[in-house]
Amino acid sequence: MNEARTQSASPGYGEFARTLYRTGILSDPWLGGRERFRLQGLVLEQFTAQRLKRIAERVAYLHHELAGIVWNRPELVDDFFHLTPYQKAMWLASGGRWHGIARIDLFICSDGNIRACEMNSDTPSGEAEAVVLNNLLHQFHPDTIDPNLGLEDRFWKMLVESHRAVQPGETPPTTSPPSSIAIIYPTDLPEDLSMIALYRTWLERRGCRVVLGSPYNLTVNDDGRIRVLGEPIDLIVRHYKTDWWGERETIWAGQPSYPDPEPLDAQLLPLLKAECEGKVTVVNPFGAVLTQNKMSLALMWEYRDLFSSRSQQWISKYIPETRRVIGCDMDMLDRTQWVLKSTYGCEGDSVICGPFVKPREWRTALKMIEARHWVAQRFFEVSPTDDGLLPNYGVYVVGGRSAGFYARLSTTSTDYSAVTTPVYLQR
Numbered sequence: 001m002n003e004a005r006t007q008s009a010s011p012g013y014g015e016f017a018r019t020l021y022r023t024g025i026l027s028d029p030w031l032g033g034r035e036r037f038r039l040q041g042l043v044l045e046q047f048t049a050q051r052l053k054r055i056a057e058r059v060a061y062l063h064h065e066l067a068g069i070v071w072n073r074p075e076l077v078d079d080f081f082h083l084t085p086y087q088k089a090m091w092l093a094s095g096g097r098w099h100g101i102a103r104i105d106l107f108i109c110s111d112g113n114i115r116a117c118e119m120n121s122d123t124p125s126g127e128a129e130a131v132v133l134n135n136l137l138h139q140f141h142p143d144t145i146d147p148n149l150g151l152e153d154r155f156w157k158m159l160v161e162s163h164r165a166v167q168p169g170e171t172p173p174t175t176s177p178p179s180s181i182a183i184i185y186p187t188d189l190p191e192d193l194s195m196i197a198l199y200r201t202w203l204e205r206r207g208c209r210v211v212l213g214s215p216y217n218l219t220v221n222d223d224g225r226i227r228v229l230g231e232p233i234d235l236i237v238r239h240y241k242t243d244w245w246g247e248r249e250t251i252w253a254g255q256p257s258y259p260d261p262e263p264l265d266a267q268l269l270p271l272l273k274a275e276c277e278g279k280v281t282v283v284n285p286f287g288a289v290l291t292q293n294k295m296s297l298a299l300m301w302e303y304r305d306l307f308s309s310r311s312q313q314w315i316s317k318y319i320p321e322t323r324r325v326i327g328c329d330m331d332m333l334d335r336t337q338w339v340l341k342s343t344y345g346c347e348g349d350s351v352i353c354g355p356f357v358k359p360r361e362w363r364t365a366l367k368m369i370e371a372r373h374w375v376a377q378r379f380f381e382v383s384p385t386d387d388g389l390l391p392n393y394g395v396y397v398v399g400g401r402s403a404g405f406y407a408r409l410s411t412t413s414t415d416y417s418a419v420t421t422p423v424y425l426q427r
Contacts, residue, residue, distance in 0.1 A: 010039045010140040025132050025201070026194045037133060041141050041422035042391060042407055049147065049425050051114065053402035056104040056395035058314050059116045062307075063291045064099065064400070066299060069306050070290060071096040080303075080324075081295050082372055086246035086263040093272040094287030097165075099399070100158055101284065103406065106393045110381040116318050117377065120346070122284060122292035123239045126394060126420070127151065128194035130406035134422045144424035148404040151396060152202050158399040163235050163281040178235035178281065182211045182228040184218070185239040192239060199237060215240055220270040226280045235281040236271075242289035243344040251342045251350065251373040294343045294375045297322035321378035326371040335362040338376045340369065355379055385409065392418070 011019070016039060017029040029036055044052070070076045070091075077083050077091060103124035104116050134148045164175040181203050183196055200210045211228045219227045226233050245268050248258040274280045290296065300307070300315045301322050307315065325333075325340065335354035342350040352365050382390045394406035410418035 010137065013039070016136070019136055020132070023132055023136070025128050025197045028194075036420060037129075038409060038419045038421040039137060039140070041134075041137060041144075041424050042385075043141065043144055043424045043426055044405075045426050048108075049405075052106055052393055052395055052405075055106060055114050055116065055318055056397050056402050057400065059104045059106075059119055059318055060099070060102055060121075060397045060400060062300060062311055062314055062319070063102075063119060063121060063296060065307055065311050066296055067096050067098050067287060067291060069303075070299075073306075076299070076303075077290075080299055081290065081293060083289070083293075084247040084249065084263075086265065086268065087242070087289050089272065090242055090246065090268070090286035090289045093276055094285050094289075096287055097285040098287035098291045099284065100162055101155060101403075102397045103394045104397060106395055107380065107382045108391070108393070110383045112383075114318065115320050115380050117320065118294060118297070118341075118346075120292070122288040123192075123241050124396070125192050125195055125239075126406040127396070127404075128198040129420045130394075130396070130404055130423075131198060132194075133420065134424070137422050138424065141422070141424050143427050145427060147423065147425050151398070151404040154398045154401070154403040155199075155202065156206060159235060159237070159281075159283055161399065162283045162285075166275060166281045167278050177206075178208065180209045180211070180232060180234045181237060182213060182226075182231070182233045182235075183237045183239060184213060184215060184228070186244070187212075187214045196239065215245065215264050215267040218267045218271060220274065224270075224274055224277060224279050226271060226274050233280060235283065238282050238284055238286075241344070242286060242292060245286075246289070249370075249373065251345070251370050253368050253370055292344065294322070294341050294377075295324065297377065298324045298375045302327075320380055323376050324372075325369065325374040325376050328376055330366050333366065333376055335359060337379055339379050340365060341375050341377055342369075343373050343375065353379070393423070 013035055020026050020029050077088055083091060098121060101124055102119055102121040103126065104119045106114055106116050108114055131148050131151060134146045138146050160177045163178045167175045183199055185192060185196055196212065200212065203210050211231045211233065213228045217229050221227060246263045248261045250257055271282065272286065275282050297319055300319055304312050304315055338354045340352040345351060354362055384390055389409040389411065392408045392410070395402055396404040396406065405423040407421050407423045408418040409421055
């Protein structure tokens, strides 16, 4: 198995927690009184690691091909995805660009195949845990390689190339790297503060002036240049979800509307205009509003004939069968065979794993969901580690190339308090 069994004596959790605090990046070793990290890492054979990396790149490519298909068939935006007006504006303004950094969640299944349950191409997280945890615990895993050492450099190079790509009428050699960068994120939520701190460290190390803020801190000059907290900005690292920039729609029948369902149009529209004019770069691009939507997975299955022959093979091999609930016969959705997922959700009440809920709960869910916001995905069995845990290998893909690993171990596929563990490669 890929789990490490030969590591040297690791520190106690209290000692580890104190070391973690001193990084200035991660400050939450416990979550709800439970240990958030496992100090014993997963060690992958080179063959397995290369296989995961290759499949992650292929899944990213499938989404790239999909974006091109939808761009050339604009009727799908309305007829298949049913994007809201402001979501549609984000997609159209993007010119089809969607990618900077993504995390593909892969599972090694009991049948030996590897499947991707989804790709987070909008606001992928976990980078701080992946980099810092691997760094702190590498010394206790002898004869291994840390696969995340190059993530920082790859991330920076991607930002530079993204910035060059949006500058009108200039060739890459004459375009300067971005020097003034804003990280835009939901400042009222603490979950990803460690990632924001890591990004800020990386960027300041390269001499950038970094400004942190929320969409509400965006303003625009008379010349159309974007400012954040008064600072003129070359590039925005966007960690504020596309579905939060646009209209917020409920996903359950009878669910009260959100307190703030209206789009952030006063901030979004000037930002889209500025990017279209080459006055600011946004990474990830707003085109991720389409690739993040799980209807993309359903389109791969329902419109497979639109994809290249090679991509059709990859869809069958790596993407679990995914269908729009609105097009399904509800009576045919066998609880033991399907997982329900909302189009922009990622956990909690937006994912219902049929085999792990009671029949009554499944029937109630099918009655209560707003079908146009949900997909049904074929359930698959995950191969457990030696101690019975289920590993989720998150592979970071930066600029289309795999760049690092993030892993979580859970007791069931719906355990959202899973522990994070480092990942290393055998020498």
